[in-house]
Amino acid sequence: MPILEVKNIETVYYDRLYVLKGVSLEINQGEIRVVLGPNGAGKTTLAKSISGLIKDQPRKGDIIFEGRSIARKEAEKISSMGLVLVPEDRGVFPELTVEENLKLSGWTKKDTWVFDLFPNLYQKLQEISNHLSGGEQQMLAIARAIIKKPKLLILDEPSLGLSPKLTNELFKTLKRLNEELKTTMLIVEQNARVSVEICHYGYVMENGKMVFEGKADDLKDNELIKELYLGGSVKKTEKGWKLYKTRRRW
Amino acid sequence: MDYLISGLQVGLIYVLLSFGIFLIYRTTRILNFAHGDIATLGTFIALTLHQKTENLLISVVVGAFCSGVVSMLFYRFIIYEGERRGVNPLGLTIITIAFAYILQSFEIVIWGAEPKDFPSLAYGRFFIFPAQFVVILLVSLFLMLGMYFITMKTNFGIQIRAISQNREASATLGISVKKVVSFVWFIASFIGAIAGSLIAPLYFVDQFFLFDPFVKSFIGAVVGGLDNPFGVVIGSIIVGLAENIFGGYISIKFKTAFVFFIALVFLLIKPEGLLGREIKERV
Ligand SMILES: Nc1ncnc2c1ncn2[C@@H]1O[C@H](COP(=O)(O)OP(=O)(O)OP(=O)(O)O)[C@@H](O)[C@H]1O
Ligand SMILES: [Mg+2]
Numbered sequence: 001m002p003i004l005e006v007k008n009i010e011t012v013y014y015d016r017l018y019v020l021k022g023v024s025l026e027i028n029q030g031e032i033r034v035v036l037g038p039n040g041a042g043k044t045t046l047a048k049s050i051s052g053l054i055k056d057q058p059r060k061g062d063i064i065f066e067g068r069s070i071a072r073k074e075a076e077k078i079s080s081m082g083l084v085l086v087p088e089d090r091g092v093f094p095e096l097t098v099e100e101n102l103k104l105s106g107w108t109k110k111d112t113w114v115f116d117l118f119p120n121l122y123q124k125l126q127e128i129s130n131h132l133s134g135g136e137q138q139m140l141a142i143a144r145a146i147i148k149k150p151k152l153l154i155l156d157e158p159s160l161g162l163s164p165k166l167t168n169e170l171f172k173t174l175k176r177l178n179e180e181l182k183t184t185m186l187i188v189e190q191n192a193r194v195s196v197e198i199c200h201y202g203y204v205m206e207n208g209k210m211v212f213e214g215k216a217d218d219l220k221d222n223e224l225i226k227e228l229y230l231g232g233s234v235k236k237t238e239k240g241w242k243l244y245k246t247r248r249r250w
Numbered sequence: 251m252d253y254l255i256s257g258l259q260v261g262l263i264y265v266l267l268s269f270g271i272f273l274i275y276r277t278t279r280i281l282n283f284a285h286g287d288i289a290t291l292g293t294f295i296a297l298t299l300h301q302k303t304e305n306l307l308i309s310v311v312v313g314a315f316c317s318g319v320v321s322m323l324f325y326r327f328i329i330y331e332g333e334r335r336g337v338n339p340l341g342l343t344i345i346t347i348a349f350a351y352i353l354q355s356f357e358i359v360i361w362g363a364e365p366k367d368f369p370s371l372a373y374g375r376f377f378i379f380p381a382q383f384v385v386i387l388l389v390s391l392f393l394m395l396g397m398y399f400i401t402m403k404t405n406f407g408i409q410i411r412a413i414s415q416n417r418e419a420s421a422t423l424g425i426s427v428k429k430v431v432s433f434v435w436f437i438a439s440f441i442g443a444i445a446g447s448l449i450a451p452l453y454f455v456d457q458f459f460l461f462d463p464f465v466k467s468f469i470g471a472v473v474g475g476l477d478n479p480f481g482v483v484i485g486s487i488i489v490g491l492a493e494n495i496f497g498g499y500i501s502i503k504f505k506t507a508f509v510f511f512i513a514l515v516f517l518l519i520k521p522e523g524l525l526g527r528e529i530k531e532r533v
Contacts, residue, residue, distance in 0.1 A: 053418060079424035091419025093412045100408045105423050148424070
C-alpha cells in the first residue's frame, strides 16, 4: 500500500483561480518521487495542498496518508503525523540562531548525526540564521525537517537559488538521506537534470494536470522532457538557469 | 528627585503593560485595545478578594490569573476563530475595541461606577524610597527577568519567537500556533493585571483607570520599537520619566500633551522606533 495517495485533487484560489485540476499521485515507502513542471504549473500549490497550508483546500478529491484522510486537516496536525514539508521559501526563522531553528523540531545536543549529513551547520550553530548563505539555509531547513524523523518528506524546489555545484551536492545528500535513513521523499522541482538522477519515479505536471508519469529511465528517455527540461546544449541550460534565477518569488 | 522616582515608578508600570501589548502584537499581529480593560478586570477581582480574604498578595495573584484566563479564552474563541475565518488584522483590532467596551459595562454592573481605594502592598518608606516604589521596582524586575528567561532560554520561548517570525513555517514543524499564542495572551494579561494592581494604590480604581496608562504604554512601545523587547522597555521608561518630570517642573496640565509631543518627535527622527530594526531579508 502506498504511504501517500493523492486522489484527483482540485485546488482553487479565491473561488475562481483553478490551479490544480484533478491531480493524482502516489508514493511508496522508501521511494524518492519527483514532480517536474515549469513555472506556474501548480507544483507549489500541490505541495502546500498536501501539507494543509491552503485553507479549505483541496476542495475536491482526497489525500490518504498511511491509510487516513488528511485532506483539509490543519498543517500542524499533518506535520505531527509525520508528513513534513520543506517549503519553497525554506521557512527558516531569520532571527533565530541555527541551534534554535533545530531545537524547534526537537533537536538536542545528543543528535550529532545531523552534522554528519550537514557538516556546515556544526560550525554555525550559534549564528543568526539570516546570516547564512542560501545554500546553508536550505541545508538548515532540510536538517530541521529530518530531525522530526518524517515518514514522508516533501521538498518544494530544493534547488531554488542554488548554484549548479551546490545543487549537485544537495541532491547527493538527499540520496544519502534516502539510502541511510530510508527517508521517503516527494520532490517538487524544475531542475529535471538532477532530480531524474536520484528519483525512482516521476511525474510531469503542466497547467494543473499531470501530463506524464513513469520510472526514472522512462523520464530520461522521454522526448518531451529531454526537450523541455534536460536541454540540448550547454547554452540553452545557461539561459534557462538565468531565467530560473530571476523569476519572481512570492 | 521625587519626580524622578514617580516617573520611574509609572515608567515601570508602563513597561509591564507595554510588554503585553508587544507580545500580543508580535504573535497575533494586532493591537489589543482591550489590554487595559482585561487588566482592570483582574484588578477589580483582586480588590474584591482582598475585601473577603484580607490577603492582598494572594488576591493580586489570583486576580491576575483570572485576567490571564479571560484573555486566553478571548483569544482562543474570538480572535483565533476570526483569524481562521479570514478576518483581517484591522477587523480583529476592532473586535478588541468591542471587547474593551463589553468589559467596561460588565465591570460597572458588578462593581458600580464610583471610584474605589485600592490597598498598597507596602506602606511607608524603605530607606529614602517610598515602599510602594520599591515593590514596583522589584516586582517588575522579577517579571522582566522571568520573561527574558522564558522567551530566550526555553523551548516555549523559541516557539513564541518562531511564530512571530513565520507562522506558516511554524505550522509545518508541527508547532501548535493555537496553543502557544493562547498562552502568550495569558502571560500578557497576567502581567498586565499585576501592573494594574501595583499602580492602583496611586489612583482610584474604576473601569477606566487603566486607559491612560494603556495609551502611554502603547506610545512607549512604539517609541522604543515594537519589534524589539528592549526597545519596548526603554521607550516605556522614557515616557514615564518624561511625563512626570515635565508634569512636576513645568506644567501638570500639559503633561499628557507633552508625552504625545515627544512621541511625535521621536517617531519623526527614528520612524522604526529607538531600538527598532528593519529586518533585511535575503533574496
Ligand atoms: N496564494 C495564491 N493566491 C493566488 N494565486 C496563487 C497563489 N499561489 C499560486 N497561485 C497561482 O497558482 C498558479 C500556480 O502557482 P504555483 O506556485 O503552484 O506554481 P509552481 O509550479 O510552484 O511555479 P514555480 O516553479 O514558479 O514555483 C500560478 O498561476 C499562481 O499565480
Ligand atoms: Mg513553486
